[in-house]
Structures are given as C-alpha cells and as structure tokens.
Amino acid sequence: MSDGIPQQPPSPGPGEPEPGPDFDSMTRDIAEVPAVEVITTVAVHLMSAAAVNLGLAEEGPEHKDLDEARKLITALAGLVTASATEVGSYHASPLRDGLKSLQLAFREASAVPDEPGQGPGEKFTGPVFG
Numbered sequence: 001m002s003d004g005i006p007q008q009p010p011s012p013g014p015g016e017p018e019p020g021p022d023f024d025s026m027t028r029d030i031a032e033v034p035a036v037e038v039i040t041t042v043a044v045h046l047m048s049a050a051a052v053n054l055g056l057a058e059e060g061p062e063h064k065d066l067d068e069a070r071k072l073i074t075a076l077a078g079l080v081t082a083s084a085t086e087v088g089s090y091h092a093s094p095l096r097d098g099l100k101s102l103q104l105a106f107r108e109a110s111a112v113p114d115e116p117g118q119g120p121g122e123k124f125t126g127p128v129f130g
Helices: 035-053 066-087 089-109
Strands: none
Touching: 035 066, 035 089, 066 089
16 A cells, blocks of 8 residues: 555665665666757856856855856857857857856956956857947
C-alpha cells in the first residue's frame, strides 16, 4: 500500500557499502541535449554570475567584484557573438539584450568608466552606448 510518500531503501547492513545515487535516472545523456540549449544555458549562467559580480544581486555590494565581472562579460560577449548565427535570432536577440544591459551596468558601476569600445566584451560587440 502506497500513501504517496517515497519509501526509503533499506539501510545496508554492517560492512556493506552505501548505495550511490542513481545518476542515470537523475540526468540526461549530454548527447541528447541540443546545442542551442547548451549554448543558451551557459550564456544564462555567465549572465547570472556577471550580475552578481556587478553587485546586482540581493546581497548587492557584498559580492561586487568588477574584475571578475569584466571576465564574465567578455566571455559572454565572445559566446554570444560566435554563436549568434548558429542559434538563430530567436535565441540570440535576448542574449544580446542581456549582454548589453550587463555592459552598461558595468560602465555605471565603474569608478572610472572605460572609453567606448574598451569596455568588457566590446572587442566582440563594438562600442556599447546607452
């Protein structure tokens, strides 16, 4: 009889190894993941990490690190620029918008803003203006 609560497997006896997690059922085979999904997922992770390092997270200035943000934004710009033709405009357009927002936020957060064309990722995107 099942009451909707998952049952715990029996504990191993003394001297028996602990059963490991069933990774096969927990993850998809990477070969099944479309390239567009991998690219957009990586881009979103880069965007999130850059936003945190710009101090845009809930904790704000506690995690602000503009040097790290610059690296992340530059990597994001390279990925978005290089993959734009592969992922199509449907996916590339929002990634470009997010990238531009981060580039502008970086300029605003900097005590001494970079010259146009010298900001993070601008060697891939060209100068970014508000």
